[in-house]
Amino acid sequence: MGHRGWAAPPLASPANCAMLEGGQGPLDAFLAVKEGELPMADDRGVTHYDLMPIPPIEAQTRFFKANPIVIGVEYRLLDEEIAASSETATARGSDMGPGAGMDDRGVSLHVYAVEGGEKLEHLRFDCFDEDPHYHYVSWKDRTNQMVHIDVAAVGDPVDWALDCIGTRLPQMLDRAGAEETVKKLDLIALQTILPRVTEAAYQARFNSDEQAVRISALGEMD
Template identity: 30%
Template sequence: MVQAEIKTTFEAGPVTFTARHELWDGNIQDHADQGVSIVVQAEVNGEKTILLRFNCFDIERSYIYGPENPDLKSDGPMMLAGRTENSTGMGKMYRMDPTADGNPIGWTMKTIKKQLPEMLDRAGYPEIAKEIDFEVLADVVPELEASARELFVAKRNTVKHNRGTDIFEAGNIRFGLEMRRLPVGDGGLAIHVLTDVGGSTEKSFVEETEIMAFDLFWDGPHYHYGPRNKNHRIYWDRTLV
């Protein structure tokens, strides 16, 4: 059965919405995470420019005003004067509150639908903000939301390793060891942390799964939390390990 490609780009007057799945690695990107990013783009001075970005990840739940606007001014509270400058020099990021805002994709869609012009103005693009048509948004947002939610589930990055060539039992977990070699040439000892998550201890058809993995590679040593479901991957600092 051929699976239909997920539509990820949607036009809404002067702006374009793009949703995509992203996998972040710890110590490569900001932290280990994955989820869906939603960007709002438009033509600015003849170039396609990101005006707003929403991060709807497992951990990272945030939105950024003007991530490509070098002239955007930070306007923190007066009581924090002198301590609110953006260290990156571009864009202003705010965190979503998982308690008050709930699901990040749902919050993003509700906010886009109701307050996109205000956000574009805050990002430094008032002329584009004036061109937003709420009727067009009302038609586009449901499709964008469906796409983002499908990407979050369908494109999730997970891995299934071999269980190892040498197995060591340790109570309710076991360790599987093997030597691995990647096609790019890297490799080394892999340690798989395994456990049974289903079935009966008196039956032979228990469901074994890998709950952690340590890849002690020569060039890119790293480890995975929940490689078969969560798959948050963190690379070690080779200077210190």
């Protein structure tokens, strides 16, 4: 099946991951200008949820490792029954999640950092059919911040999310409060797994069994 022309993004290519003149690579350059020169994160349009994200369903998620990160690919259903059955930790925000009538589905891309032997999710791209959005997740600060995706501006949410992972991962992880993980990122290892992540994302989009996903979701949450 086609991938809508998606290709491995340039930042993650071996050539661009090579050291630049003066011994500085793209990740080093980002870290060097981070303090005082990059604009502060814009909080406009951000929803600050009062709950942390619903955990992914392990049985419906494929994981790809590029130390110190792991990317999970999951096909998700989200409705009132599944949300009510989920166990979620409280967060420091004041905004409640979607209320009555929510019924959405689509591919979710989870970006975890392995910290102290524990796998913690810091970014989530919910490429849903009706309300695509993404999350910045900080377990240290207990925050879950959601931003809607404007499909008129960015196009296919799955393509856009994959491109973000390939080209903006240091910046987005930093925005989510995972500064120590950013310092350890291996962009060449990331480039190596991206084709498999892409394949898994489109397999999930077009080949998932929604009834099996629902049974698995409600079964794991009982």
